[in-house]
Amino acid sequence: MLLQDQVAIVTGAGSGIGRAIAMRLAEEGCLVGIFDLNAAGGADTRDAIATAGGRAWSYRVDISQASEIADALAQFTAAAGPVDVLVNNAGWDRAMPFLKTDFALWQRIVAINLYGPLHMHHAILPGMAERKRGKVINVASDAGRVGSSGEAVYAACKGGIIAFTKTMAREMARSNIQLNALCPGPTDTPLLADFAGEGESGRKLVAALEAAIPMRRLGKPDDYPGLVAFLASSDSDYITGQVISVSGGLTMAG
Ligand SMILES: NC(=O)c1ccc[n+]([C@@H]2O[C@H](COP(=O)([O-])OP(=O)(O)OC[C@H]3O[C@@H](n4cnc5c(N)ncnc54)[C@H](O)[C@@H]3O)[C@@H](O)[C@H]2O)c1
Numbered sequence: 001m002l003l004q005d006q007v008a009i010v011t012g013a014g015s016g017i018g019r020a021i022a023m024r025l026a027e028e029g030c031l032v033g034i035f036d037l038n039a040a041g042g043a044d045t046r047d048a049i050a051t052a053g054g055r056a057w058s059y060r061v062d063i064s065q066a067s068e069i070a071d072a073l074a075q076f077t078a079a080a081g082p083v084d085v086l087v088n089n090a091g092w093d094r095a096m097p098f099l100k101t102d103f104a105l106w107q108r109i110v111a112i113n114l115y116g117p118l119h120m121h122h123a124i125l126p127g128m129a130e131r132k133r134g135k136v137i138n139v140a141s142d143a144g145r146v147g148s149s150g151e152a153v154y155a156a157c158k159g160g161i162i163a164f165t166k167t168m169a170r171e172m173a174r175s176n177i178q179l180n181a182l183c184p185g186p187t188d189t190p191l192l193a194d195f196a197g198e199g200e201s202g203r204k205l206v207a208a209l210e211a212a213i214p215m216r217r218l219g220k221p222d223d224y225p226g227l228v229a230f231l232a233s234s235d236s237d238y239i240t241g242q243v244i245s246v247s248g249g250l251t252m253a254g
Contacts, residue, residue: 001029012090014041016189024225026054063116169241185247187219215248
């Protein structure tokens with residue numbers, strides 16, 4: 001196993017992409033901490049990992065609240081040990097043209113997609129720096145690289161996370177902590193279903209996305225865990241501050 005006895009936290013692992021990542025990290029030998037606002041979803045992932053023979057703990061955590069992170073982190077590290085791998089995956093959006101949005105919505109989107117990961121880094125990187133080892137994988141979005149209509153503030157947060165990842169990769173390089181960003185393209189999860197909306201217009205939007213993707217299909221949660229496992233492993237020790245799009249070729253950059 002690639003990651004035998006490594007201790008990993010995956011935020012938002014109660015659903016979609018995060019669940020698939022948590023399952024794979026457990027398969028690779030990790031002890032997995034699930035930090036999700038959705039306690040039932042987190043518990044389902046924990047149980048699925050246990051059924052598959054893995055080890056996982058689930059905590060109800062709102063990542064926009066530093067104190068909730070601190071409480072769950074104390075419990076998890078007491079059970080599993082110090083954290084080797086952090087996957088910041090939790091995210092949320094409500095699609096709407098920017099001019100129709102208001103400050104309250106901006107605050108919610110920024111709290112979850114920007115402050116949430118910042119709190120996680122602030123809580124976990126000091127321990128990694130002390131032990132001179134650590135891997136961070138930030139799940140951003142192609143929206144943060146190329147923009148996405150109806151997702152202006154979310155895209156701003158994801159672009160912010162990309163810049164933050166690069167900056168932290170520089171700051172933490174001599175502490176032997178590698179940070180990289182993974183940018184999914186449109187992926188078949190509850191988040192995308194919410195974005196597309198129900199009925200005929202939702203189906204049309206999904207069909208248009210599929211037509212624009214060179215591989216002619218949406219992403220699936222299982223398209224991401226392999227890259228995360230690699231970035232969490234020692235095979236990627238000389239890779240840091242990189243931004244990798246996993247999008248069936250929808251976006252390409254030199
Ligand atoms: N689905 C896509 O098309 C797509 C595209 C690009 C990027 N992404 C990114 O991938 C990541 C995973 O998204 P997904 O599609 O699997 O979504 P999802 O809605 O299936 O899962 C997101 C999870 O995050 C959790 N979460 C939300 N707010 C939280 C908070 N404040 N604290 C803790 N947990 C919280 C939710 O409860 C949920 O379990 C997100 O960062 C998202 O922005 C998704």
